[in-house]
Every structure is written in C-alpha cells, then in structure tokens.
Amino acid sequence: MFSATLKRTSLALALSGFIAGSAYAAPEVLADFHQEMGDCSTCHVSKKGPTDDNLTHENQQCTSCHGTMDDMAAQDAEKKLKVSPHKSHLIGEIACTSCHKGHEKSVAYCDACHSFDFDLPFAGKWERKFVPIDVNKDAQEKAIAAGPRDTTDVVIVGSGGAGLAAAVSAHNNGAKVILLEKEPVAGGNTKLAAGGMNAAETQFQAKLGIKDKVSTMIDDTMKGGRNINDPALVKELAQNSSDSIDWLTSMGADMSDIGRMGGASVNRSHRPTGGAGVGAHVAQVLYNAAVKSGADIRLNSRVVRILEDAAGNVTGVLVEGKYTGYYVIKSKAVIMATGGFGKNNDRVAKYDPALKGFAATNHPGATGDGLDVALAAGADTRDLKYIQAHPTWSPVGGVMVTEAVRGNGAILVNREGKRFVNEITTRDKASAAILKQTGASAFLVFDDSVRKSLKKIENYIHLGIVTEGKTVKELAEKMNMPVPALEKTIASYNGFVKTGKDTEFARPNLPRDLVSAPYYAIEVKPAVHHSMGGLKIDTKAEVMNKKGSTIKGLFAAGEATGGVHGANRLGGNAISDIVTFGRIAGKSAAEFVKAK
Ligand code: FAD
Numbered sequence: 397m398f399s400a401t402l403k404r405t406s407l408a409l410a411l412s413g414f415i416a417g418s419a420y421a422a423p424e425v426l427a428d429f430h431q432e433m434g435d436c437s438t439c440h441v442s443k444k445g446p447t448d449d450n451l452t453h454e455n456q457q458c459t460s461c462h463g464t465m466d467d468m469a470a471q472d473a474e475k476k477l478k479v480s481p482h483k484s485h486l487i488g489e490i491a492c493t494s495c496h497k498g499h500e501k502s503v504a505y506c507d508a509c510h511s512f513d514f515d516l517p518f519a520g521k522w523e524r525k526f527v528p529i530d531v532n533k534d535a536q537e538k539a540i541a542a543g544p545r546d547t548t549d550v551v552i553v554g555s556g557g558a559g560l561a562a563a564v565s566a567h568n569n570g571a572k573v574i575l576l577e578k579e580p581v582a583g584g585n586t587k588l589a590a591g592g593m594n595a596a597e598t599q600f601q602a603k604l605g606i607k608d609k610v611s612t613m614i615d616d617t618m619k620g621g622r623n624i625n626d627p628a629l630v631k632e633l634a635q636n637s638s639d640s641i642d643w644l645t646s647m648g649a650d651m652s653d654i655g656r657m658g659g660a661s662v663n664r665s666h667r668p669t670g671g672a673g674v675g676a677h678v679a680q681v682l683y684n685a686a687v688k689s690g691a692d693i694r695l696n697s698r699v700v701r702i703l704e705d706a707a708g709n710v711t712g713v714l715v716e717g718k719y720t721g722y723y724v725i726k727s728k729a730v731i732m733a734t735g736g737f738g739k740n741n742d743r744v745a746k747y748d749p750a751l752k753g754f755a756a757t758n759h760p761g762a763t764g765d766g767l768d769v770a771l772a773a774g775a776d777t778r779d780l781k782y783i784q785a786h787p788t789w790s791p792v793g794g795v796m797v798t799e800a801v802r803g804n805g806a807i808l809v810n811r812e813g814k815r816f817v818n819e820i821t822t823r824d825k826a827s828a829a830i831l832k833q834t835g836a837s838a839f840l841v842f843d844d845s846v847r848k849s850l851k852k853i854e855n856y857i858h859l860g861i862v863t864e865g866k867t868v869k870e871l872a873e874k875m876n877m878p879v880p881a882l883e884k885t886i887a888s889y890n891g892f893v894k895t896g897k898d899t900e901f902a903r904p905n906l907p908r909d910l911v912s913a914p915y916y917a918i919e920v921k922p923a924v925h926h927s928m929g930g931l932k933i934d935t936k937a938e939v940m941n942k943k944g945s946t947i948k949g950l951f952a953a954g955e956a957t958g959g960v961h962g963a964n965r966l967g968g969n970a971i972s973d974i975v976t977f978g979r980i981a982g983k984s985a986a987e988f989v990k991a992k
C-alpha cells in the first residue's frame with residue numbers, strides 16, 4: 397500500500413507525464429490513470445476488486461490522497477468556483493466514487509438534474525437507460541441457489557425518507573435492519589423536497605397562532621385528491637402528522653417555520669427556519685438517526701426480487717450489488733420504500749400518455765423498478781394513471797421552483813404580462829393553466845420582500861435562473877413583456893392585497909404586496925413530479941395482494957404506495973406521508989418479526 401505522501405508524489409508525477417503527453421498514452425478512465433501509480437491494490441484491497449458495494453476501502457484511498465469532501469470544497473472556494481461540486485444538498489457522506497468512476501467514464505452525479513458544466517477529468521455525459529429487474533436470469537438463479545449471504549430481521553428497500561424513517565422506527569421497536577439503496581447516494585426524491593411538510597394542530601402552529609384542525613387537513617387532502625383517496629389512509633396521515641413533526645424535532649430537526657401550499661385552507665407546511673428546503677434537512681436528520689441506530693446501509697445495491705416460501709411468506713430479497721454481484725439476504729420482513737417513477741418517462745407515458753416527453757423534477761433513481769419487484773411478488777396496485785405535473789419547473793436550470801415562492805407571495809404571469817390563475821390552487825389546475833399560455837410556460841414574478849422571506853430563493857439566484865430588474869419596467873423589458881401590462885398587473889394585485897380580496901382569481905392568501913425593489917422573474921413550466929398511484933396498503937402499511945388479503949411479511953410506505961393522495965397530491969403532503977407511513981411500516985414490520 398502506498399503512503400499518502402508517496403501517493404501524492406506519484407500522482408503529481410503521473411499527472412505531469414500525462415500533461416506532457418510524452419511518457420503515457422492518454423488514459424480513458426480513472427483506473428488507467430491510477431495504474432501509473434501501482435497495481436490494483438492502489439485502489440482495491442486486493443486484485444479481486446471491491447469487497448463491498450459502498451466501495452468503503454476505495455473511497456478511503458481517494459480521500460487519503462486528495463483530501464475529504466470538505467477539503468475539496470475548500471479548494472473549490474479558493475478557485476472561486478460559482479458552484480462547488482463537492483458541496484451539495486445530497487445527504488450522508490458522499491462517496492468520491494459517486495462521480496469519479498474507476499473502470500467506466502466518470503459522470504458528475506448532479507448533472508442528472510442540473511445543467512452544470514463541471515470540468516470532471518475522464519468524464520462522459522449523464523445518460524441512464526432503465527435496466528429491467530429480470531435481466532441476467534441465470535446469474536440470479538445461481539445466487540438464489542447459493543443461499544443467503546446475510547441474515548437480518550427487516551430488509552428495507554430504498555433510502556428516501558420513507559425507508560430511513562422505517563429504519564429508525566424498526567430499530568426503535570427492536571428489529572435489526574439492512575437498508576438497500578440502488579443509487580450511489582442516499583436520499584431519493586426526499587433530499588430534493590423543498591416547500592415543506594404538512595401537519596395539523598402542531599406545537600409550531602400554536603406558537604404562531606395558526607388555527608388548524610386534523611379534520612380540515614383530512615378535508616383538504618380528500619378534496620385535492622378528487623375524493624378518490626383511501627379515507628382510512630388519509631385519516632392516519634392527518635391524525636399522526638403533528639406527532640411526526642414532534643418525532644423529527646426530537647431527533648434534532650428544525651420544523652418551526654410554516655408556510656402555505658396549494659389547496660391548503662391554512663398555513664400548515666412546516667419547514668426549517670427562514671423557509672429553507674425541507675427535504676435535505678429531514679433526510680439528513682433521519683439518515684443520521686438510522687446510522688446511529690446501527691442500520692446497515694448499503695448503496696449501489698438494487699433489490700431485484702422478493703423471495704417467498706411456498707406458502708407465500710416473505711423470506712428475503714435478491715440484491716444486485718453493483719460491484720459484488722447478485723446475492724441473497726434472508727429476512728422475515730421486507731419494506732418497499734422505493735419511491736415513484738417520475739424519472740422514467742416511458743413508464744409515465746404508459747400510464748398517462750399526455751405526459752410523454754415531459755421533463756421531470758425527480759432524482760435519477762425514480763424509475764419504478766421497486767413497483768416491478770413488488771408486482772412480481774403478487775402485490776396489487778391502485779391509481780397508477782394519476783401522475784402529477786409540478787407547475788413550476790425551471791427549463792433553464794432543470795430544477796423545480798418550490799410552491800412556497802407562490803405561497804409567500806409570488807404571482808404567475810404570462811408573456812403578455814397578465815395573471816391568469818389563482819397561484820395557490822391545486823397543482824393539476826395550475827399546470828393546466830400554464831400549458832394554455834403562449835409558449836406553454838409562464839413567469840413567477842416577485843419582489844425583494846418575498847426573496848427575504850424564503851431562504852430557498854437564494855439557491856435559485858445562485859443557480860442563475862432568476863432575472864432581476866431594478867424596477868418593474870426594467871424587469872418587463874428584460875423578460876420581453878409589455879411594460880404597461882406588467883405594471884398594471886402588479887398594481888392591481890397590490891390593490892387586492894390592500895383590500896384582502898382577489899376579485900380576479902380568488903386567490904385565498906395574499907401575504908404581501910409587491911412593492912420592494914428589486915423585482916425578480918423565473919420562467920417556469922410543468923414537469924412530471926409525483927406518482928400518486930402505487931402499491932395498495934392498509935393502515936398498518938401491509939401490502940395487499942390481488943385477492944384483497946395481505947402478503948405476509950411485505951410492507952410498503954411513501955411514494956411507492958397509492959391511496960393517500962388520490963388523484964392529485966397536495967403540496968407538502970408527501971413528506972408527511974413518508975415520515976408517518978415510514979414510521980408505521982417500521983413498527984409493523986418489527987412487530988411482525990417479533991410475533992413470528
Ligand atoms: P424516495 O425519497 O424517492 O426514495 C426512494 C429510494 O428508493 C430512492 O433513493 C431510489 O433510488 C430507491 N430505490 C428504488 N428502487 C429500488 C430498488 N429496486 N432497490 C434499491 N433501491 C431502490 N413533497 C412534500 O411533501 N413537500 C415538498 O416540499 C416536496 N418537494 C419536492 C421537491 C422535488 C424536487 C421533488 C422531486 C419532490 C418533492 N416532494 C415534496 C415529493 C417528496 O419529496 C417525495 O414524494 C418523497 O420524498 C418520496 O419519498 P420516498 O421515501 O417514498 O421515496
């Protein structure tokens with residue numbers, strides 16, 4: 397093994413030879429390059445290659461030479477990079493190998509969502525083809541015949557909020573957990589969540605004098621979901637929502653700021669102080685708690701099959717380790733927390749052809765293979781055709797702009813400089829209205845007081861997707877909008893704020909007038925956002941089969957399931973869903989194991 401100093405020297409020598417182009421042929425991938433420094437053991441434990449799918453040893457070798465992510469981020473700051481690729485909203489300890497690959501072209505993971513132009517050495521561009529779960533049948537059967545490599549009480553599939561909440565809850569109820577995540581980073585869509593988590597009758601609402609009721613949250617959720625939601629699941633969601641906020645708070649989360657989301661009768665969307673993004677925070681808190689609880693978290697580990705005995709009881713899972721191959725984990729219970737399928741447009745278009753070709757707000761792992769795995773185990777599904785488009789996705793930055801911007805006072809205007817909808821209506825209605833405007837997009841327009849009210853807006857400014865004008869006139873000119881029309885629109889909106897009544901579109905919340913320069917605009921259009929449908933579950937998060945009974949030992953929670961949100965989810969209800977039903981699934985699975 398090289399010492400760190402020797403490695404650094406060798407790296408410098410190799411680099412200089414590479415740059416001079418004399419002594420070395422141009423390497424194709426990082427491994428070719430590092431080979432100049434020694435043999436396979438420079439990166440791997442031995443010539444056999446990686447020994448675990450987290451690439452623990454390999455990542456230690458990276459940091460022993462190059463420094464930690466914090467060291468790299470400090471170097472980026474010295475270089476005055478606008479965006480540091482080593483500092484992000486991704487959760488957990490981000491492995492170097494998430495982006496820097498050894499034996500294939502490297503790819504910046506953030507390029508899956510953002511349109512950054514990082515100069516990553518030996519890199520290709522982001523592309524990903526969906527790989528069906530049943531490829532390599534022979535290798536799969538061989539792994540099953542070889543018997544289990546590991547045994548545990550509960551296997552959890554997916555490291556988003558539902559999976560992590562389930563891991564903590566299963567542990568708290570006495571179960572040993574292995575959590576499997578197919579991506580190289582943890583957190584799924586959860587780490588992207590922006591606007592907030594809905595909860596009613598909370599300590600934080602009480603402190604702010606907000607009067608809310610569990611029954612109002614139920615009514616709002618049913619109405620938003622066009623009343624096809626499973627009422628029992630909605631009741632469970634709303635009744636447990638305040639307790640879920642307290643549970644997160646007890647683990648160190650800050651959920652004290654509250655804003656308004658579309659379709660809610662009152663402010664109940666909880667988020668960190670100052671309106672910072674909710675998802676990365678909640679996911680990080682849950683991740684830390686899961687690690688502390690001793691959960692064995694394995695990345696780059698895709699579950700491709702649920703194993704059952706002849707009587708249909710779950711006996712474990714078949715895992716496809718990206719580096720260690722197929723293997724079996726034996727367990728008495730499995731929790732599917734595999735999220736939605738928004739990033740798989742073929743699947744989206746199969747269920748809703750109107751969304752063919754749409755961009756998505758989702759993380760790259762939202763492909764729906766978890767659904768395939770559960771279906772193969774006999775699970776029933778519901779409402780798969782209901783797929784939500786989020787109205788405000790930025791085509792420039794490739795990121796979703798949170799509904800909280802509208803909740804805190806932004807208006808939506810079209811290219812003619814006019815408002816056209818109640819900005820905080822439900823998403824189905826807002827998206828449909830935007831698609832009807834010239835160019836099938838619109839502009840979020842707000843002033844400096846809205847900016848100051850919501851920390852999340854600084855991220856959009858940082859990403860360069862916001863246009864700024866010192867006056868409304870300058871903003872309109874920059875956006876190519878008729879100046880008098882935009883001035884009139886803002887003046888009449890400010891009039892509505894003054895009287896407390898929007899006589900044009902009946903917007904129910906009018907938090908502030910738009911009078912504080914500078915003014916800002918972001919172009920937005922709808923993008924695929926949420927899979928409302930999914931696995932059929934009962935209130936204990938047990939998965940139902942097609943005969944209407946439960947599959948013994950199979951549980952599910954979060955966006956992988958259907959029924960909570962009906963035909964249209966309200967903003968802020970998904971984080972509530974994953975925390976509450978993640979907790980329920982973890983507890984139910986642990987109790988099931990105990991009773992066996
Ligand atoms: P995810 O967090 O998506 O996690 C599922 C995980 O399972 C993924 O990491 C995936 O890679 C993994 N996985 C899938 N299949 C397999 C397999 N076969 N083997 C192993 N691993 C697998 N909701 C709100 O309530 N409030 C918000 O403010 C909000 N903002 C959002 C912003 C954005 C940009 C997006 C995309 C969504 C937002 N949502 C919000 C929705 C919400 O974030 C998600 O619905 C929720 O986080 C889903 O959580 P989950 O745990 O069910 O799934």
Ligand code: SIN
Pocket residue numbers: 589590591592797798799800966967968969970
């Ligand atoms: C957003 O912040 O607009 C997204 C919220 C959600 O999907 O619930």
